Amino acid sequence: MSGRTALVIIADGQEELESVAAIDILRRGKVDVTVSGLESGDPIACSRGVVIVPDASLSTATAKCPYDMIVLPGGLGGAKANASSAVVKGLLTDQEKGGRYIASICAGPMALISHGIAKGKRVTSHPCIMNELKDAGYEYSEDRVVVDGTLITSRGPGSAVEFGLALVEALEGKDVVASVSGPMMLP
Amino acid sequence: MSGRTALVIIADGQEELESVAAIDILRRGKVDVTVSGLESGDPIACSRGVVIVPDASLSTATAKCPYDMIVLPGGLGGAKANASSAVVKGLLTDQEKGGRYIASICAGPMALISHGIAKGKRVTSHPCIMNELKDAGYEYSEDRVVVDGTLITSRGPGSAVEFGLALVEALEGKDVVASVSGPMMLP
Numbered sequence: 001m002s003g004r005t006a007l008v009i010i011a012d013g014q015e016e017l018e019s020v021a022a023i024d025i026l027r028r029g030k031v032d033v034t035v036s037g038l039e040s041g042d043p044i045a046c047s048r049g050v051v052i053v054p055d056a057s058l059s060t061a062t063a064k065c066p067y068d069m070i071v072l073p074g075g076l077g078g079a080k081a082n083a084s085s086a087v088v089k090g091l092l093t094d095q096e097k098g099g100r101y102i103a104s105i106c107a108g109p110m111a112l113i114s115h116g117i118a119k120g121k122r123v124t125s126h127p128c129i130m131n132e133l134k135d136a137g138y139e140y141s142e143d144r145v146v147v148d149g150t151l152i153t154s155r156g157p158g159s160a161v162e163f164g165l166a167l168v169e170a171l172e173g174k175d176v177v178a179s180v181s182g183p184m185m186l187p
Numbered sequence: 188m189s190g191r192t193a194l195v196i197i198a199d200g201q202e203e204l205e206s207v208a209a210i211d212i213l214r215r216g217k218v219d220v221t222v223s224g225l226e227s228g229d230p231i232a233c234s235r236g237v238v239i240v241p242d243a244s245l246s247t248a249t250a251k252c253p254y255d256m257i258v259l260p261g262g263l264g265g266a267k268a269n270a271s272s273a274v275v276k277g278l279l280t281d282q283e284k285g286g287r288y289i290a291s292i293c294a295g296p297m298a299l300i301s302h303g304i305a306k307g308k309r310v311t312s313h314p315c316i317m318n319e320l321k322d323a324g325y326e327y328s329e330d331r332v333v334v335d336g337t338l339i340t341s342r343g344p345g346s347a348v349e350f351g352l353a354l355v356e357a358l359e360g361k362d363v364v365a366s367v368s369g370p371m372m373l374p
C-alpha cells in the first residue's frame with residue numbers, strides 16, 4: 001500500500017464496469033480502496049446484473065474519513081441514489097472543503113449538481129446529463145477524462161479504464177501509472 | 188434478449204475487470220449471460236479484492252447446456268482453477284465438438300492447454316503464458332484480440348473491453364457492436 005486511500009460508493013443500479021475498473025486500477029496502483037454500499041453492506045445489484053459485495057456499509061466506511069479520494073461511478077440507478085443521499089452530500093462537502101479529490105464518471109456527476117459541489121469547474125460526463133451540468137453552471141468538456149484541480153470526471157464505461165488510470169495518476173503519479181499500464185496490456 | 192447464450196465461469200482469484208467487462212458488454216449486446224461459480228454459488232473473491240456473487244454454481248448452470256459461448260476470464264488464481272477442473276474440461280470438450288464458441292483472456296487460455304482444446308489454433312494471451320502456449324503447439328499472435336474460427340482470445344485487463352466487443356460481434360454481429368459502443372462512449 002502507498003498510504004493513499006480512496007472510498008468508492010456504490011448503490012443498486014451502479015454501472016459494474018465503471019465501478020470495477022476504478023477499484024481494480026486504483027488497487028493495482030497500491031491505493032487502499034474501500035468499496036462501500038450506500039445503504040448497507042449488503043450485496044449490490046449493478047446495472048447489468050453483476051452482484052458485488054461491498055467491503056463495508058457507508059456508515060462503517062465513514063469512520064475511516066478523510067479519504068484522499070471519493071469516487072462516484074455512474075449507472076443511472078446508482079447515480080440517482082448517490083445524488084439524493086444526505087450522507088453523500090456531507091462527505092462531498094467535507095471533501096471539497098478539505099481540498100481532497102472527488103472523481104466521478106458517466107451519470108455519476110449528477111451528485112455534484114444536487115449537492116452543490118465544485119460549482120463552475122470544468123467537467124465531463126455521459127451526454128445524457130450534459131445539459132443538466134451546463135444549466136447548473138459547470139464548464140462542460142467532451143474530453144474523455146477531465147481533470148480540474150481535485151475534480152476528475154469521465155464519460156462512460158468505454159472510458160472507464162482511462163478514468164481509472166487518471167485516478168492513479170492523481171494519487172500516485174505518472175511513474176505508477178506506467179508500472180500499472182504495462183502488465184494490464186494497455187496499447 | 189437475442190436468444191443467444193453465454194456461460195462465464197469464475198473462481199477465486201479471477202481478474203474482476205476482465206470478468207465484468209465480458210459479462211457487462213455481452214449483456215449490453217442482449218446475450219443471455221450466466222455467471223457461474225466454479226466450485227459453488229458462493230461469492231467469489233477476485234484478484235483485486237472485488238467480491239462477485241455468481242448467478243449460479245457451475246453444476247446448476249450446466250443444466251442449461253449447451254451455451255453458444257463459454258468464457259474463461261484471466262487472473263492467475265481463477266485461471267489455474269479452471270485449468271485444473273475436470274468439469275471445465277468436459278464442458279470445453281463438448282463445446283469444441285459442437286463447433287460452439289470458446290473465449291478466453293489473459294492467463295485464461297491455460298485451460299486450453301491443460302484440457303487439450305483447440306490445439307494448433309491461432310491464439311493470444313497475457314505474455315506470462317506465451318511460452319506455454321507456444322510449447323503446446325498453438326500459433327501465437329500478439330494481436331490484442333485474436334479470432335480463429337470459434338476460438339476468441341485476448342491479452343489482459345487493458346484489452347478487456349475490446350475482448351467484450353469481439354464476443355458480441357461473434358454472437359450478434361457488427362451492427363449490434365455499433366449500437367453497444369455508442370452509449371458506452373468508446374472512442
Ligand SMILES: [Cu+]
Pocket residue numbers: 202261262263293294313343
Ligand atoms: Cu492475467
